[in-house]
Amino acid sequence: MKSTGVVRRIDDLGRIVIPKEIRKNMKIKDGESVEIYLDSDNIILKKYSPLGNIMEFYKSYVNSIYEAILENIMIVDRDKVVAVAGDLKKKYLDKSISSKLDNIIEQREVVLEPKLRDFNFIEDKKETASYAISPIIVSGDAIGAVIIFSLNNNLGEFEEKTVSIAAKFLGKYIEE
Numbered sequence: 001m002k003s004t005g006v007v008r009r010i011d012d013l014g015r016i017v018i019p020k021e022i023r024k025n026m027k028i029k030d031g032e033s034v035e036i037y038l039d040s041d042n043i044i045l046k047k048y049s050p051l052g053n054i055m056e057f058y059k060s061y062v063n064s065i066y067e068a069i070l071e072n073i074m075i076v077d078r079d080k081v082v083a084v085a086g087d088l089k090k091k092y093l094d095k096s097i098s099s100k101l102d103n104i105i106e107q108r109e110v111v112l113e114p115k116l117r118d119f120n121f122i123e124d125k126k127e128t129a130s131y132a133i134s135p136i137i138v139s140g141d142a143i144g145a146v147i148i149f150s151l152n153n154n155l156g157e158f159e160e161k162t163v164s165i166a167a168k169f170l171g172k173y174i175e176e
Contacts, residue, residue, distance in 0.1 A: 072086030
């Protein structure tokens with residue numbers, strides 16, 4: 001744990017202001033949730049990700065879909081790739097997502113790019129791929145996405161439906 005040198009007072013309602021620079025570095029947006037942990041005499045704030053709690057399930061889920069469709073598939077939260085199945089697993093797992101992908105998630109619409117096009121799934125890595133992206137919606141909030149992509153083949157309506165079903169299932173699963 002690294003000290004920032006920032007000292008803050010707690011107001012009469014128990015609130016602490018987290019400096020804008022720290023929020024920017026940690027990619028914490030206004031209205032986002034943080035988890036509070038206690039460790040003897042320390043209070044630790046951790047950025048909350050509803051997708052982060054059931055990683056083994058996500059791995060099994062993407063592997064099952066991959067075995068059925070034989071195309072790369074990944075699950076992302078609003079910050080990073082949390083699960084990948086396919087040839088590019090090591091290249092993408094735990095990498096930060098691009099701002100373009102985050103904007104697509106924020107729009108809350110299923111996106112299909114059937115032809116091979118340049119796209120940044122993760123920061124500073126451009127791929128030529130066809131892809132289908134569907135946001136994961138939980139309690140009205142877009143918390144991530146399911147992405148099917150191919151570096152060789154054109155994708156179509158089947159992959160679009162598959163990614164949509166997968167994202168809706170995860171949204172319902174997380175809500176319950």
